[in-house]
Amino acid sequence: MAQLILNHLSKDFGTGRPAVSDVSLTVREGGFLALLGPSGCGKTTVLRMIAGFEQPTDGSIMLGERTLADASGALPPEKRNMAMVFQSYALWPHMTVAENVGYPLKVRGITGAAWQARVKDALSVVQLEEFAYRRPADLSGGQRQRVALARCLVTSPDVVLLDEPLANLDRHLKAAMEETFRAFHARSGATMIYVTHDQGEAMAMATDIAVMSEGRLMQIASPPEIYARPEGRVVGGLVGQGAILDLALPDHGPRLVPWPVLEMAFRQAAGPSHPVLVRPEHVVADPTGILLKVTSCVFEGERFALSLRTAGGQHLKAYSTHALDCGVLRPFVIRQGWLL
Numbered sequence: 001m002a003q004l005i006l007n008h009l010s011k012d013f014g015t016g017r018p019a020v021s022d023v024s025l026t027v028r029e030g031g032f033l034a035l036l037g038p039s040g041c042g043k044t045t046v047l048r049m050i051a052g053f054e055q056p057t058d059g060s061i062m063l064g065e066r067t068l069a070d071a072s073g074a075l076p077p078e079k080r081n082m083a084m085v086f087q088s089y090a091l092w093p094h095m096t097v098a099e100n101v102g103y104p105l106k107v108r109g110i111t112g113a114a115w116q117a118r119v120k121d122a123l124s125v126v127q128l129e130e131f132a133y134r135r136p137a138d139l140s141g142g143q144r145q146r147v148a149l150a151r152c153l154v155t156s157p158d159v160v161l162l163d164e165p166l167a168n169l170d171r172h173l174k175a176a177m178e179e180t181f182r183a184f185h186a187r188s189g190a191t192m193i194y195v196t197h198d199q200g201e202a203m204a205m206a207t208d209i210a211v212m213s214e215g216r217l218m219q220i221a222s223p224p225e226i227y228a229r230p231e232g233r234v235v236g237g238l239v240g241q242g243a244i245l246d247l248a249l250p251d252h253g254p255r256l257v258p259w260p261v262l263e264m265a266f267r268q269a270a271g272p273s274h275p276v277l278v279r280p281e282h283v284v285a286d287p288t289g290i291l292l293k294v295t296s297c298v299f300e301g302e303r304f305a306l307s308l309r310t311a312g313g314q315h316l317k318a319y320s321t322h323a324l325d326c327g328v329l330r331p332f333v334i335r336q337g338w339l340l
Contacts (some may be wrong), residue, residue, distance in 0.1 A: 002064025003029050004050070005189060018057070019045045021215040027159075027208075032185050032192045033220075034042050034206035036199060042215040043195045044163060050193065051161050063158060075165050083152035084161040086166060089135040091231035098123070098132040100152045108155070123152040125187050126180065142173045142281065146180060147271070153188050155197055162194045166201060177277035185186065190337055197240055211235045229255070229338060233304045236277040242340065243280075243316045246273040255339040264332050266290050266310065276337040283308070283318035289333035294324045301330045308332065 002025040011020040020042040035043040048054040050061060052074060053138070060070035083104075091100050102119040106113075106241040123129045126146035136144055140164045145165060152160050153225040162181075166174050182205055183184050184190055196202055202209050203223045208219040211234070219231045236244055248256065248271035255277060267290070296307035297320070302325055316334075324330060 001060075002066075003027065004193075005062040006046070006050075007060045007062065009046065009049065010047060010057050011042075011054060012057045017105075017205060018215050020049070022059070023212075023215075023217045024059075025172065025191060025210055025217060025220050027191055030189055030191055032194065032205060032207045034194045034209045035212060036195055036196060036202045036209050038197055040061035041212040043212050045319075046212075047161055047195050048089055050159070052084060057161040066194075081155075081157050082159045082220075083155060083157040085152055085165045086149045086265055087164045089136070089148045091144060092145060096133050096135060097128060097139070097147050100147055101154055102205070104151060104155045107154035118154050119150075120327050122154040125153055125184060126150045140314070141169055142177055142180075145169070145177055149180070149184050153184070153190075157190055159191045160188070160190045162192065164195055164197070166196075166198075174201070180262055206269065206334050209239075211238055213238070214259055230277065230340065233275055233340055236275075236338070243278050243314075243322065245276050245278060245310075245314050245316070245337070247276050248272065249274045249276065249339065252322060253339070257332055257337040257339055259335055262337055263290065267314075275340040277340055278334055278337045279318060280305075280317040280319050283316055283332055284335065285320070285325075285330060286333035287331050289331040291329045292332045293327050294326055294330060297324050297326060299323070 006023055007027050009020060009023040010018055012018040023046060035046060037043050045054060049069060050244045055074045056069055056071055058071050061068040068290055081086060098119050102115055105115050107116060109164055122128065123132060126144055126149050128143065128150065131143065134317060141269050149262055165252055166177055169177060174198065178201065194206060208220060208222060209223055209226050211218045219235045227240050230239055233244055247265040248268065249261065249265055253261065292308040292310060294306060295309050298305045304320040306318040318332065
């Protein structure tokens with residue numbers, strides 16, 4: 001295997017605004033990269049260019065020393081040694097599970113005992129050996145997804161591409177499939193690129209997250225890094241729950257802003273304002289804090305989600321173990337904020 005490198009990658013469909021604009025990133029060998037962003041941000045177009053379904057308008061795609069695509073030409077998908085899992089699973093309804101999984105081998109002329117051994121190994125990875133002779137119609141949504149994963153694994157691809165594969169599953173099945181994807185990645189050793197608009201999926205599975213907005217790459221980092229230290233309002237707003245406040249802070253202070261500095265900014269409110277990201281877990285009830293008005297209190301099962309408003313009309317989010325009446329003023333401390 002080798003590193004997958006996107007070098008100033010762009011795609012323009014002639015609509016007036018490029019779908020992808022100057023995206024450069026390196027997917028580390030054996031890594032699990034999530035392309036995260038809202039609908040229309042260009043993440044699926046990037047995936048399709050990597051797969052070979054679209055040709056770049058500018059820039060290039062490299063796999064190690066090999067050029068897969070640039071503005072002058074592109075290798076067809078079947079010559080890239082990649083596999084793709086679609087949102088729709090794309091299983092043949094008239095074939096058994098084993099036949100679906102083994103179809104890429106059949107195309108390559110692999111038959112007999114070698115075919116059977118590789119199909120069995122692939123099904124064992126996704127724990128579907130006993131379903132080998134069933135049809136897709138006899139399987140649940142999660143089982144069909146695992147068949148699609150096994151079909152990827154059977155050809156030993158360099159790169160596995162996943163286009164929002166969990167979008168059609170319910171919440172509980174999603175959680176189970178996230179564990180399946182993590183196990184699949186660990187056992188296969190393949191480089192994986194996963195397109196999603198669900199930050200929970202990205203955080204739970206990926207080793208790296210690349211956040212996209214309006215066709216551009218905004219930031220790439222590990223899940224803990226991108227959650228704790230997002231770059232700019234766009235990433236701060238897309239990743240994790242939280243609120244972005246405009247506060248009067250020193251121009252050259254630290255980016256991780258402690259409570260004493262935040263408290264001074266709230267109480268004095270003078271000087272140029274700066275955007276500060278505040279996560280709800282850092283907003284805690286404390287009698288020494290500032291008064292905030294409770295505007296909403298919603299029970300989420302294991303906790304209450306609070307919406308709070310400052311005296312200056314800015315909004316915050318917080319969590320509570322018990323319900324609070326709407327409209328009341330309560331003191332809160334903001335343990336820290338992150339200067340965007």
